[in-house]
Every structure is written in C-alpha cells, then in structure tokens.
Amino acid sequence: MNTMLRIAVQKSGRLQEKSIKLLSECGLNFSNGTNRLKAVSYNFPAEILFLRDDDIPQYVEDQVADIGIVGENVYAEKGKAVDLVQRLNFAKCRLSIAVPKGTHYSGLADLAGKRIATTYPNIVRKFLSEKGISSDIHEISGSVEIAPGIGLAEAICDIVSTGSTLLSNGLKEVETVMKSEAVMIANPNLDDERQKILDQLIFRIKSVNTARN
Ligand code: PRT
Numbered sequence: 001m002n003t004m005l006r007i008a009v010q011k012s013g014r015l016q017e018k019s020i021k022l023l024s025e026c027g028l029n030f031s032n033g034t035n036r037l038k039a040v041s042y043n044f045p046a047e048i049l050f051l052r053d054d055d056i057p058q059y060v061e062d063q064v065a066d067i068g069i070v071g072e073n074v075y076a077e078k079g080k081a082v083d084l085v086q087r088l089n090f091a092k093c094r095l096s097i098a099v100p101k102g103t104h105y106s107g108l109a110d111l112a113g114k115r116i117a118t119t120y121p122n123i124v125r126k127f128l129s130e131k132g133i134s135s136d137i138h139e140i141s142g143s144v145e146i147a148p149g150i151g152l153a154e155a156i157c158d159i160v161s162t163g164s165t166l167l168s169n170g171l172k173e174v175e176t177v178m179k180s181e182a183v184m185i186a187n188p189n190l191d192d193e194r195q196k197i198l199d200q201l202i203f204r205i206k207s208v209n210t211a212r213n
C-alpha cells in the first residue's frame with residue numbers, strides 16, 4: 001500500500017467549493033463527488049475526506065485525517081492539538097461582538113455582567129478575560145443574531161463578512177474579536193512519508209497563491 005495524505009475538507013458549506021478548487025489548482029485530480037465520504041486522487045498521493053467543519057480539528061488530532069481545511073475561527077475555538085501550517089487566503093471574515101443599534105456603547109467595560117450569545121464561547125471567553133472583562137457567555141448553536149431580539153442576550157459574538165446580517169437584525173458591530181480566513185491544519189506527528197507529501201502540497205499552495213496575487 002502506498003502512503004496517502006488524508007485531507008479533511010468541509011462536506012458542504014462556505015469552504016467546500018474553494019477548498020476543492022485550491023486542491024485542483026495544485027494539480028490534484030480526483031473524483032469530485034460532494035455526496036461521497038471520500039475521493040481518491042489519481043495523480044497525487046492523497047485522499048479527501050468530506051466532513052462537517054466543526055469535526056475536522058478533532059479528526060486531525062486523532063489522525064483519522066492527516067491535515068484539514070477549516071476556518072481559523074473553528075481552529076481557534078476547538079483548541080485541539082493540531083498545527084496551523086498554512087493560511088489559505090479565502091473565506092475571509094471576522095468574529096465580532098455586536099449590540100442592538102440603539103444601545104449606547106462606549107467600550108468593552110459596557111459588556112461586563114452582560115449576556116453574550118455566541119457559537120464561539122471559548123474564543124469569546126479568552127478575549128474578554130484577557131481584557132479583564134467578565135460577561136455571561138451563552139453558547140447557542142445557530143441564529144445567534146436573533147438572540148438580542150428575543151431577550152436571550154444583550155450582545156452577540158458572531159462571524160461577520162459584509163455586515164448585512166447584523167444590519168438586517170438591527171445590530172451594530174462594536175468589537176472585532178478575531179480576523180479569520182481558511183487555514184490548513186495538520187497533525188503534529190505525521191510520519192516522514194506523509195510529512196514529505198504535505199511539504200509538497202504546501203509548496204504548490206504557495207505557488208498558486210503567488211500566481212494569484
Ligand atoms: O455544516 P458545517 O458545520 O460544515 O458548516 P457551517 O454551517 O458550520 O459553516 P459555514 O459553511 O457557514 O462556514 C464555514 C466557515 O466559513 C466559517 O467557519 C468561517 O470561517 C467562514 N465564513 C466566511 C463564514 C462567513 N464568511 C459568513 N459570512 N461563516 C459564516 N458566515 C455567516 C455568519 O455566521 C452570519 O450568519 O454569514 C452571516 C454573516 O454574513 P454577512 O455577509 O451578512 O456579514
């Protein structure tokens with residue numbers, strides 16, 4: 001059996017298409033079935049595993065996959081024992097705190113003791129504690145932007161791209177917690193053969209990104 005690098009890619013969603021596109025620009029050809037669990041490249045020693053983005057850091061830590069492509073926000077939130085090996089220059093966004101438009105806001109101190117709804121409790125907790133602010137963080141799994149409107153929280157922390165979701169929910173962005181883009185993560189204990197394949201792939205990604213800019 002020849003060694004193959006197992007690459008975890010989002011099964012469907014905002015990262016899926018561009019992740020596949022990047023790999024194919026790197027010259028990896030493989031059966032491109034998004035409904036399948038995996039696809040094997042026939043001209044590069046790699047196979048792609050299609051997974052939910054939230055699960056990818058754990059699978060990479062557990063060596064079910066060797067590397068993966070996720071949003072930096074997911075990498076940071078999960079805090080798994082994986083390395084960020086390459087920034088990928090797509091899916092750019094930011095994780096921001098927002099409050100209802102009519103709320104007076106003069107700085108982070110205003111968030112002390114307030115309820116903040118988010119899908120990213122670990123990132124938010126760390127951000128606020130580094131600033132010496134103690135808030136009440138409510139983890140919710142979706143539709144974070146409606147939380148203030150239904151009386152669940154005074155503020156939210158969510159992914160922002162154009163800002164139109166905040167606007168249409170009557171919210172204003174008041175703090176940027178982190179900037180994010182798609183990143184490649186890797187298990188820190190790859191064997192020599194897999195490490196060599198990864199080095200080759202990263203070399204190609206860098207060439208693709210240089211050609212683009
Ligand atoms: O099903 P699965 O769990 O795999 O996917 P998912 O639904 O968790 O993730 P998905 O596909 O929505 O996003 C994957 C990654 O794309 C995120 O982790 C981010 O790193 C990145 N990304 C880039 C975004 C956005 N832009 C984005 N705009 N992720 C989410 N959004 C959402 C945001 O949550 C909010 O609801 O879009 C809305 C805000 O967009 P604007 O343009 O209105 O500001």
Ligand code: ZN
Nearest residue numbers: 052053054055
């Ligand atoms: Zn997800």
